[in-house]
Amino acid sequence: MNRIRWTRRASKALSLAVVSLLLSACDSIPKDETAGMSVEKLYSEAREEASAGNYERALKLYERLEGRAAGTLLSQQAQLERAYMSFRTGDKAQALAIVERFIKLHPTSPAMDYALYLQGVINFNDNLGIFGSLANQDLSERDQQASRDSYQSFKQLTEQFPRSKYTPDAQVRMRYIVNSLAAYEVHVARYYYRRGAYLAAVNRAQQTLQEFQQAPAAEEALALMVQSYDKLGMTQLRDDANRILRKNFPTSGFIATLPAPATK
Template identity: 55%
Template sequence: MPHAKLSAVCAWMLATGLVFLSACSTTTPDPTAAWSPNKIYAEAKDEVSLGAFDKAVALFEKLEGRAAGTPLAQQAQLDKAYAHYKAGEPVLAIATLDRFIKLHPASPALDYALYLKGIVNFNDDLGLFSSLTRQDLAERDQKAAKDSFESFKELVSRFPDSRYAPEASQRMNYIVNSLAQSEVHVARYYFERRAYLAAINRAQTAITDYQGVPALEEALFIMVKSYDALGMTALRDDTQRVLEKNYPQTPYLVQGFKSRNDPWWKIW
């Protein structure tokens, strides 16, 4: 009887082993196993051009391992971040870029890494850079805009001669304008609800924190109207003089608030 049980156990182990070996034998072979790093990179770039970003990411990851410690592996990491971005995976793109920036602080491609990080956080389909939408960045989440600004700022300050610096500066201006406009949106909201002191405070925040941006014209007008509503005529008149001095052709004093359907960035 013991021998019978032992035989049964052995038979079970043999059968299990055969199943395991059978499973291993059906594993799909890696078609890139014999490819050179350059071939993997070329194939990954082809997938990017075809819009197959998930396939491109997989190939770039293989290349990072195969060519570890080489400039090609660094390039693969940057291209993987771009593929994540184009695939609508900003969190993965930012994580990849942060890893690159940490591991390669002296890379000649560091300016591009900062630029791409700014682009990923920037709402690329809004405002100055698109005519396809009438919603401006000021009406959306501000954290991404601020993160984008910081990336562009670091790029411009550390690499002023970079080919990406001019566009980064332009986008920084857009973001600053948008953040100021965000404060003005809130100020107008309070004004329309007759919370005049709150409207004055938010308009004043925009004027204090942001200099020389288009949104300040409306901020001053909101203050003029709020002081008038509160019967504070001296402050109203002082603010109106500031408005007229800085914006001598302002339409606000004649036409009132601009239509909400006319985005602020169209004045550019």
């Protein structure tokens, strides 16, 4: 009988302990302070936080808004805002993942022009790998893929949405990318030339001319070709490159440093 009584007491104590633990766990779950907000109010709050520079807080609010407004244009807007907030907080990989998912899921969205623009901006790098310090770096191994990806996003935007308000800025960025990529190729060609890798220098200079004919760096690319062919003893190719340089850049400062091409 005592044993039965003890078992009942133990069972009752255990039940109370379980209930207590459950209540404690409920208390520890963070409350959703936005639970009573309408989607419009939630959007307004997120915009205010973003305007104040509280990007982490805005990011969380946009994430909640995206779920609550699912299937609406407001949800699409929240998704793009999440991508931008991730970008502003330095999480480029997450920002790209969000915007790429948006482009895949909403190809006919009225915000597609902004999505392409944002994708280009995220990949756009003001440095582009050539204006920073080049010390102790093998330029031939530097990756310019992000810049090329950025260019493709801007190109798609300008072709599909020529009247978009984002197109003029995208065009400016495209020109900058082209000039920077061309300058990068010349940096690599010069890198090879200075180290005696003349054939590699020619190849990179030729790549510059093939891809970026109108870029300012084309002038130096031709000069490097003349110098490299001269070192390789390829006089015919040297003179051909020299003539092209003089024809296209008659006032080039490089001309004075190069031998005159043989007359035919």
